[in-house]
Amino acid sequence: MPDEVVRYSIRPSAESTFTLEVFKSGLMAGKKHLLFFEQYEGEIEYNTQHVEDSKVRFTVQARSVTCKDNWVKPEDRKKIVEVAINDMMAASQYPQLSFVSSRIATKSKGLYEVQGDLTVRGISKPIVFQAAVKPVSGDLRLEIDGDARISHKDYGLKPLSRFGGLIGTKDQMLLRFLVWAEKKV
Numbered sequence: 001m002p003d004e005v006v007r008y009s010i011r012p013s014a015e016s017t018f019t020l021e022v023f024k025s026g027l028m029a030g031k032k033h034l035l036f037f038e039q040y041e042g043e044i045e046y047n048t049q050h051v052e053d054s055k056v057r058f059t060v061q062a063r064s065v066t067c068k069d070n071w072v073k074p075e076d077r078k079k080i081v082e083v084a085i086n087d088m089m090a091a092s093q094y095p096q097l098s099f100v101s102s103r104i105a106t107k108s109k110g111l112y113e114v115q116g117d118l119t120v121r122g123i124s125k126p127i128v129f130q131a132a133v134k135p136v137s138g139d140l141r142l143e144i145d146g147d148a149r150i151s152h153k154d155y156g157l158k159p160l161s162r163f164g165g166l167i168g169t170k171d172q173m174l175l176r177f178l179v180w181a182e183k184k185v
Contacts, residue, residue: 003049008142008181010042010058018060021174031071033169035084039064044142044181056101056114062091088157094121102126110134114146120155129175142181150175 012018018040022033042058065084067077085091101116107130114129131146152171
């Protein structure tokens with residue numbers, strides 16, 4: 001039986017979230033900044049016979065980031081977004097973050113390990129996403145819930161620190177998403 005490839009597109013929706021969780025350190029340990037990205041797109045080429053040959057491509061617009069932390073003042077949320085756009089992502093020079101898969105492994109029914117390269121600030125690094133995929137309406141839609149840990153240092157960044165380390169961020173961040181993929185017809 002020949003391989004069948006089903007194509008899906010990923011776009012923002014009211015049901016979707018794509019976030020970066022930045023964990024605080026020092027006096028603010030236990031808190032985190034939730035940075036939401038509102039503009040992104042992706043494509044999945046799902047090989048129904050050989051899942052490992054499937055492909056995922058995803059692009060995020062760096063300037064589409066917002067901060068919805070309810071534990072900081074509105075003017076501080078604005079500063080957090082400015083630091084994310086200008087310092088962390090250098091969006092004027094690198095307007096997009098991107099991911100391209102290189103390998104997909106089935107862990108169990110509906111659970112996958114997706115390996116590939118994440119490019120931030122023009123630096124590509126290997127990364128592994130854990131993803132749960134649930135078909136909805138037959139195979140017309142896929143609900144994809146996943147995450148991956150990333151490091152500031154991998155992308156040439158130093159975790160932010162102020163007041164001699166009393167307030168700062170940890171090196172490890174969590175990239176989380178719940179997105180919907182729509183079958184292309």
